[in-house]
Amino acid sequence: MKKEIRTRLKNRAIAMAQEPEQKVTSSASINIIAFALGSENYCIESAFVREVYPLKDFTPLPGVSSYIFGIINVRGQILPVVDLKKFFNLPERGLGELNKVIILCDDQMEFGILADMVHGTQEIELEDIRNVPSTVTGIGEEYLKGVTKESLIILNAKRLLCDKSIVVNEEVT
DSSP states (O other): OHHHHHHHHHHHHHHHHSOOOOOOOSSOEEEEEEEEETTEEEEEEGGGEEEEEEOOOOBOOTTSOTTEEEEEEETTEEEEEEOHHHHTTOOOOSOOOOOEEEEEEOSSOEEEEEESEEEEEEEEEGGGOBOOOTTOOSSOGGGEEEEOTTOOEEEOHHHHHTOGGGOOOOOOO
């Protein structure tokens, strides 16, 4: 009986000492941050998101485009904030909370976008991303990457970050 128990324990130890099998996936995926603008749900690749910051205080800027909400101070760094509802000419549907700022960044640009609510992060398989349907209106196609199965509209962060119309760089004479 003892020999049988030793054999069983030895086999169990050998099995537990084996390297776990790596799960191989055939498709690539992206990590996204999902958020709401009014009654619509959007997402953006988390690779372009520095952080989500609560909107406490902001300073409006006179004489700039209507979609520039203002500027905020994030730990000593002054950042412009863009209201995507106005930037994309989306209809105003009720009052939104607009209490979160998703700070986008790459090696050239950094600014915040307003969000009513941040739902969280998730991983999306690239093969599950569908083309943008013609029913999505108001947003230029160049700012969209696609739509998920859950009807999240994926914004093209790279295109937003390189858009020169968002840059506020005017000198007063």
